[in-house]
Amino acid sequence: MNCQRFETVVSELARGQMMAAELRTEALAHSDICDDCAARLGDEQMLTLGLQSLASELESLEAPRELEAKLLEAFRARTVVVPIAKRSNSRYWLAAIAAMLLIAISVVAFRWSNRQGDEPREAIKQEQPKPDVSNKSTEQLAQDVEKPPVEDSLPQQWKPKRVHPVTLRRPNNAAVANHVTKEIATDFIPLSYMSPASLQEGGQIIRVQVPRSALANFGLPVNMDRYNEKVKADVLYGVDGMARAIRFVQ
Amino acid sequence: MKLKSDVNDNDLLRLMLAGDEEALALLYRRRQGSVYRFALQMSGSRSIAEDVTQEVFLFLMREGHVFDDSKGTVGAFLLGVARVHVRRRLRAEHRLEPLGDDAEDDDVFMQSATDVCPLEDLTRAETIESVRKAVLSLPPKYREVVVLCELQDVSYGETAEILGCAIGTVRSRLHRGRALLLAKLRPAADVEETGATTVRCFA
Numbered sequence: 063m064n065c066q067r068f069e070t071v072v073s074e075l076a077r078g079q080m081m082a083a084e085l086r087t088e089a090l091a092h093s094d095i096c097d098d099c100a101a102r103l104g105d106e107q108m109l110t111l112g113l114q115s116l117a118s119e120l121e122s123l124e125a126p127r128e129l130e131a132k133l134l135e136a137f138r139a140r141t142v143v144v145p146i147a148k149r150s151n152s153r154y155w156l157a158a159i160a161a162m163l164l165i166a167i168s169v170v171a172f173r174w175s176n177r178q179g180d181e182p183r184e185a186i187k188q189e190q191p192k193p194d195v196s197n198k199s200t201e202q203l204a205q206d207v208e209k210p211p212v213e214d215s216l217p218q219q220w221k222p223k224r225v226h227p228v229t230l231r232r233p234n235n236a237a238v239a240n241h242v243t244k245e246i247a248t249d250f251i252p253l254s255y256m257s258p259a260s261l262q263e264g265g266q267i268i269r270v271q272v273p274r275s276a277l278a279n280f281g282l283p284v285n286m287d288r289y290n291e292k293v294k295a296d297v298l299y300g301v302d303g304m305a306r307a308i309r310f311v312q
Numbered sequence: 313m314k315l316k317s318d319v320n321d322n323d324l325l326r327l328m329l330a331g332d333e334e335a336l337a338l339l340y341r342r343r344q345g346s347v348y349r350f351a352l353q354m355s356g357s358r359s360i361a362e363d364v365t366q367e368v369f370l371f372l373m374r375e376g377h378v379f380d381d382s383k384g385t386v387g388a389f390l391l392g393v394a395r396v397h398v399r400r401r402l403r404a405e406h407r408l409e410p411l412g413d414d415a416e417d418d419d420v421f422m423q424s425a426t427d428v429c430p431l432e433d434l435t436r437a438e439t440i441e442s443v444r445k446a447v448l449s450l451p452p453k454y455r456e457v458v459v460l461c462e463l464q465d466v467s468y469g470e471t472a473e474i475l476g477c478a479i480g481t482v483r484s485r486l487h488r489g490r491a492l493l494l495a496k497l498r499p500a501a502d503v504e505e506t507g508a509t510t511v512r513c514f515a
Binding site for chain 1: 333336337340341344345347348349352353361362365366369370373436439440442443444447458462463464465486487490493494497498
């Protein structure tokens, strides 16, 4: 055994704790040949004695006697409180039943008044055309979806619990443009020397299919494995019927 | 019904929760000493120890049903509750650094609680007083272990239950706590002379 190992067992040794007999013998043998470790063991033993003296000094200390009386008094008071608590519980039950009856009556009255109001509303509904969803822009649709539902206006106690709150993200511009077909398109590539002003008068976009090799003419990369396949393209025609620009669509 | 003194703590607790006052009295008489001494040794204050003892048993009356005998003994449970209350009281009175703060360890390690060497030739009373002061000046996490294992003679396993840590942690904290105590009780001159608390010889 060396001093490092001795250091790990010296407390146990000094405290007289259970330890392997062999380890104990080795530790004691080491303390016989090492003065520092013998002194260390001596210190630990003195400390143990000091702590034992302190423990025995405090052994007789107890909480004041009046504390027991106070606790027992508190225990009795707590026991006496039980019937009072039971009586107050029955009051709570009565209040709860009354509240439930009130709620039930309110719900019946609310439904009854709604049923009466529904008849003229249904007539109005038949006259009113349904809003044309297809004419709405994507942003309008998104806003419609994002409108707070009626539940949000209800008081907190009436709100139904949401199981999974879903966050609706507003689509970015590119996604808005392609949200229907999920298409990816390049920018328009001009086919002739023209000024953007010439398109102010208006134009028309026609979807066509062109050979994939046409991509190379515009400096776009071509997958040679799919060389023979067609690729979709939007051709922008001016009011004069001339093709102005093209974009490729995937 | 007259309860016999050999009824175990678990049964006494169960009877007490059922409203048996005698069970509470018996349990109190059996366990108040260790709770009171633990609080006193941890705080060094009789008033805190009294308050803590009262709070522990009031807690037992109110929340005794939370005790789970598969997790430990009633004695360990009470000391665990006492520990929480002592920490709370001392923290409120700014007499204790928060538990788990290791920053102070090295500072107190080199401080000496006394200029004389009680380990050698002082009278028993002075030695006890020096040791008591040294224990009180230990960082809380070491003090708890020293108080429980050395002064209350609680086993390592039960101390681990009370503190909610592993037995290995109890051992290492006790070892460290004892080293700190020795450093505090050793005269400053001796520390300066040797320059270290332990000397390795690797013999």
